[in-house]
Amino acid sequence: MIGEFIRTTSPRESLGALHNGGEGAQFIAGGTEILRLGSLVEAKKVVSLKGLNLSGISEEKGIVTIGATTTFQEALENEVVPPYLKEALLYCGSYTRRNMATIGGNIALRRDDSYLSPTLIAAKARLILGDIASDGKYGEENIPIREYHSFDGHFEGSLILRVVLNKPKRFVASLRYARTVQSPAALTISLGADISSGAPHDVRIAAAIKGTGVVRLIEVENGIMEGHYATVEDAAAHAGQDLVLVDDITGSGAYKKYILTASVAELYKQCLDAISKGGAQ
Ligand SMILES: Cc1cc2nc3c(=O)[nH]c(=O)nc-3n(C[C@H](O)[C@H](O)[C@H](O)COP(=O)(O)OP(=O)(O)OC[C@H]3O[C@@H](n4cnc5c(N)ncnc54)[C@H](O)[C@@H]3O)c2cc1C
Known part of the structure; x- marks a missing residue:
């Protein structure tokens, strides 16, 4: 209490x-x-x-900066927020909650059914964090969001000030699986890549899997970048081999494995389609 x-x-x-x-x-x-x-x-x-004035969204030379206490609904209604992030913001199906829930709060929770973390990791978002060092001095640091997830204990007690999206041309696509828009999701997954050279580079695939957590599919990322896969199904076959997927209210471990692999194939296909059309989105 x-x-x-x-x-x-x-x-x-x-x-x-x-x-x-x-x-x-x-x-x-x-x-x-x-x-x-x-x-x-x-x-x-x-x-x-x-009282910190941490809400608000700005754009300069394609770089979008979102204050941590900006609500989901404020971000949805802002024209400079990229469509891929708006799609993830709509994973929160309640209009009432979108008017209260903040982007910083969502990131800080690192939930295993996180609305935004997979998309922000795939987008290679950066976080501006505030902290007080052991000598009592206040400082700010700029870190990749993937570090915030990989070293969660290290950032315990840090204050998220802003989220920065500094890759305006990046391809990012996501999928979410839940019984209803209000239910907890079994899987939220996102694939991001730099496709400016006509092939996927700098690939990030991140998934929030209920009961498992927020994970990156690093083997598949590397396989795609190194051109190991002849088909999207080949890439999918390597997804989540090392993950422990549990049975719970959102579905069985076998179901989660199935939707994970099917999603990797689908998102990789969307990425290749975007390349063949000559642009991100
Ligand atoms: C019915 C219901 C269903 C939900 N389903 C989902 C779901 O499926 N997926 C999902 O991701 N979330 C879900 N949520 C949780 C929540 O709505 C969102 O995650 C929301 O974005 C949290 O933001 P908030 O501002 O409300 O956080 P708060 O409740 O204010 O804070 C949550 C935590 O974040 C920390 N925090 C907040 N802001 C910062 C900051 N700037 N820096 C550092 N730490 C901070 C706080 O210390 C606290 O520990 C659900 C909530 C409800 C009520």
């Missing part, structure tokens, strides 16, 4: 309040997860990000 609500007006102050708050202290942005009945995020004290 939340016993204390702390208002702050700067990233430094928010981070200080979080660190001094001890165990059970959490940031609160849209509050859709933290205030959710049955949430796995336990909060005894919350540090509000509302």
Whole structure:
């Protein structure tokens, strides 16, 4: 149960309040997860990000910067947000929740049915994080979002300030499988690539798999870039061989394996189609 609500007006102050708050202290942005009945995020004290002016979207020379407390709906209604991200924002089917849920909150949760993480990893998004070092000094760093996922313990307690999409020509496509738009998804998967040279380079395939987590399919990424696969089905056959896929409410492990491989084939095909048409999207 939340016993204390702390208002702050700067990233430094928010981070200080979080660190001094001890165990059970959490940031609160849209509050859709933290205030959710049955949430796995336990909060005894919350540090509000509302007074930090972290919302808003800007574009310069094709580089789109999205403030962490921008809501899903604000991003959907903004004309500079790329269509591939709008598609992922619509994976949150509730208009009410889209008006509260923030992009920073979604990334920070790293949920195994994450709406946005696969797409942002495939897009090679970068995060601007604020933190307080051991000497008490406030600093900011710019990291690839894949690092935020790979070294999650390291970024525990960091404040996401902004998300940067700095690859305007990148091909990115995603798929999500859930019983209804309001249900938890068995799989959300995204493939991104630089296709400017007429072949897929810098490929990223990321998947949020219920019960497994957010993972990258690095073997398939490398196989595509090195031209190992004669067909899209060959690429798909190598997807998720090392993953443990569990039976749960969203489907069996065998079902998840099936939709994972079928999705890799489909997304790779879409990428090759985009190349043959001579552009990203
Ligand atoms: C019915 C229901 C279904 C849902 N289904 C899904 C789903 O399928 N997939 C999914 O991804 N989400 C789901 N959610 C969770 C949620 O709606 C979204 O993930 C949302 O984007 C979280 O953002 P928020 O601003 O509401 O986060 P909050 O609830 O405010 O915070 C969530 C966590 O993120 C941290 N946080 C927030 N902002 C920052 C920041 N800027 N920097 C660092 N840490 C931060 C907080 O400390 C807290 O631990 C669901 C929620 C509900 C109520």
